[in-house]
Amino acid sequence: MKVIYTVDAVRQPMTGVGRYTLELARALARQSGVSLTFMQGSRHLDALPVPAAGHPFVPVLRNALSGFSLPTAVYRHQLGLRRARALRGHAEAIFHGTNYYLPVFPGRSIVTIHDVSAFTAPEYHRPDRVRYMHKEVALAVRRAARILTVSEFSKAEITRVLGVDPDRIRVTPLGIGPEFHPHEPAALKAALSGLPVQPGGYCLSVGTVEPRKNLTVLLDAFASLPAQQRQRCPLVLAGDRGWESADLHRQISRAVRDGWLIYLGYVPDRQLPALMAGARLFVYPSLYEGFGLPPLEAMASGVPVVCSDAPALAEAGGDAARMVSPHDPRSLAEAIAQGLDDETWREQARARGLNRAARFSWERCAQLTGAAYRELAA
Template structure:
């Protein structure tokens, strides 16, 4: 097989889709029947994978701001999209003996077979949880990709069936290739984590943790409500630490976090560098991730691989990712969530069982497996 993989999503600081693209690129190189693997950047082929300092790796925040600014004006958006598509199509002409993979919802004009990864449908099914310009941009790009694609890839079986039904695609032309946690997520003792955690004024085993964007889809207001229902002494002993970028429509959530900080039972760290994130996971007492909707839910696996008990929701893909290793409840059930959080922080017998089950669940997923499943999808697309 001859494959072209878009590496445009690999931006720094790394996003979840950037991590997926990077790991896929690394592991596809080990697939025996891929005879040629080329990487395509913004508008041209690149010799290697982007790194934090090289020229083809503009920061993710810059790319996002450009797209969102253009998306506020439909006319400018269409002009931008057409110009970019034209340049990309010109660079890819004559490569119809290759298969092109767009790992981030999008496909350029391409003369050969192509596949695209649709990570989730939230801009279609939950547009109220995104800025209007993001919804407009992604919808237009996905609509174009669907006209181009030979097959679709999703991160989970739940999303596979959701995508097939929503877009009216035959289920056999939509395949799932599960993601995985990185090798950098593993248990660490207090002696190892303490120096890094001290920079954040945290102690090993002394906090509950949430990581991810601060935005409505993550259900953080209910998480704060649930944490606030626990005994004050328990909350102060294990404050809730939230780490991640401030996303869209976060005013209510940030106000609630600020109030909890003043009361002494919450901390907001903002963005945490990639090197520190595995330490933050390994040093936590509990990981809480009660999201309303996920295309996969990678932080759940990262926490489990780090030896941390997990409390998550029963929505979308999360039961598929968590298996029976996490404590789960409906994302809207604040009372049940509070009970699970309290048990996760205070019940040593449950914690021990959850940690062992978490290791077993996380071990079921690997980037090697993701690459192998993706390569199998390539073979099916090339056979059509």
């Protein structure tokens, strides 16, 4: 069963979609009966690419052009034509668009739609992305024989917002890699030696600095904690600079000067598991997620979790995390304080988290994805 699998999202800085694309491809390669070839842009690849960093000026240019519809529309239209030409003569394969989009393809197609926030909460995205997704996701829905998504919440949203028959949708929950696990103290100290943090001495939040991640509320909540508590266990932010974040970065800079925040920027994949395992508490106040992988990765690392009660996070986390409204800094501050100092709650949360995280694997995601491929092949 030959599958052409898109890997455009496999690049640095790695996003949630990029991690899904990379880890699912690796797990599918371990399954029998599936022969993967890869498409990056309009090029066919025989091997899964290594995530590489683009030129540092590219994100700056993309953000600068996001308000202008014509340049981005022309570029994406031309890319779509090149992809369609590159796919001629491959009708015997199944085409899997892993990142919302499907080009014109003469065979059977399947698309992964991770969430529909570009439709329900467009303020969480750059304007050019909203315009493009409104157009291309509608085309993908029409072209796809099957639609994959990552949670029951997203399936319900795709059905409600895009009008898709739920019988066409398959839910393939994300997985947690084996690199996310509790670390021995000596190994953890060595792994964190290059970072300005002490094992067990910081509160961690991971994610791109952008409106959807709700970091303003997190900073307000953390700033309201007693000064001694903030100094003893500072907040560590790990994530790419993002967009629409100039005011937030000024707030981050003030907190850094005050001594209770450490901003690491983007942390490479090789360092992230140790950074996660070394945290005393993981906090994730996101306003919207299609799935929400970082809290589960923290749970797998043996770290208690406080997160927002966004529907997908509640679905994935179950009763293993303490959940609060993402709009209430006071409740978030109370949850953080408990997470840092209440040893009884911490031990209970750690045990529940390890048990919850054990339910999610990339092998299971690949099995469900392979089943969807076989439906099309039949």
